[in-house]
Amino acid sequence: DVKVTQSSRYLVKRTGEKVFLECVQDMDHENMFWYRQDPGLGLRLIYFSYDVKMKEKGDIPEGYSVSREKKERFSLILESASTNQTSMYLCASRSGTRSSYEQYFGPGTRLTVT
């Protein structure tokens, strides 16, 4: 089974802190994604990566950066956490072949910024 793991289920940080959210997948997937999920807003794409060291901005990249040094790992970085970044963060991965369709999700990280 495909497994996408996220480093923390719950995280509490203070305003201004630098925050790292880690995501690891074990299926050699080319594509990896970071979303944030807020009530009433659904899932919004922050960044995605289709290869090592490659990244593309999603719909809401402001205040975030990403790193993908290895194929299996995709990190989301909050350079200076703010209270409006309190949210559920979901990581996902997917194979890069044209016929692939299923995107696999991690369990999510509930981040609270105080």
Place this chain on the structure above:
Amino acid sequence: AQTVTQSQPEMSVQEAETVTLSCTYDTSESDYYLFWYKQPPSRQMILVIRQEAYKQQNATENRFSVNFQKAAKSFSLKISDSQLGDAAMYFCAYRLSGNTPLVFGKGTRLSVIA
């Protein structure tokens, strides 16, 4: 930009009954995929069903089926013989072929009444 609209923030259904969740999308492309994802209260997002746009036949997975109306850009999910375990957030999603991200609707919260 592609958009996905779920017009029903909340729905409820009696156990063993049938419920239909609505989804419309906006695109000018002809080669794309549509999905329904389920997110139970434990938060792990899982794929329920998918539909390739080039296929005219509606997809079916056990008690789950879709009504795909390409011209109307409509993609509804029908759940038959509803079970308590079907209670969850359901997200409709769309993506183009290739290394492209999923675009999600805002979700429909389904309650199943015993």
